[in-house]
Every structure is written in structure tokens, then in C-alpha cells.
Amino acid sequence: MDTVGRSTLQLTALNVVDDFRGKELVVTYDYPFLAGFRKPIVIFSSLMATFGVAYLISRLDVSIGRKA
Known part of the structure; x- marks a missing residue:
């Protein structure tokens, strides 16, 4: 995980x-x-971004029918 080289x-x-x-x-x-x-800042921010994207994807409504 080299961030600069x-x-x-x-x-x-x-x-x-x-x-x-x-x-x-x-x-x-x-x-x-x-x-x-x-390196710790890059790892922390990438983990937070991953959890954020997972949270947003879990909040999506992908149902086919109408809500009653």
C-alpha cells in the first residue's frame, strides 16, 4: 500500500x-x-468510503412492484 512510491x-x-x-x-x-x-489516513478514509458506499447501496429500493 505505497501511497506515494x-x-x-x-x-x-x-x-x-x-x-x-x-x-x-x-x-x-x-x-x-x-x-x-x-498511510493510516489513506487506509482509514478508504475503509470509511467502503462502508459509506455499502450503506448507500443497502438503502436503495430495488423492489419490482409498487409499495402498498
Whole structure:
């Protein structure tokens, strides 16, 4: 459920020696505060829209004959 897209990280290394193989690589980046709420808001609003549409469909009168 990616709402915007996936982040990509591209690394390029030249002349890397075997001494650094197997070491940990720590990547840090800034993440906007509101971006953390994007996915829960999308999921909540889509569920509310689904329930709303289901409610409206259930309220439709699809009977064939006249009401007495």
C-alpha cells in the first residue's frame, strides 16, 4: 500500500578493499512528520468510503412492484 512510491537508495563504490567487507552501513535520512500519517489516513478514509458506499447501496429500493 505505497501511497506515494518506494524510496530508493543507490550506492556507488570505487576501489573498495576487502577489509571493509561485512561492515555495517548506516543510512540516515529526514522523514517529514506528516508523512508518517499518510498511510493510516489513506487506509482509514478508504475503509470509511467502503462502508459509506455499502450503506448507500443497502438503502436503495430495488423492489419490482409498487409499495402498498
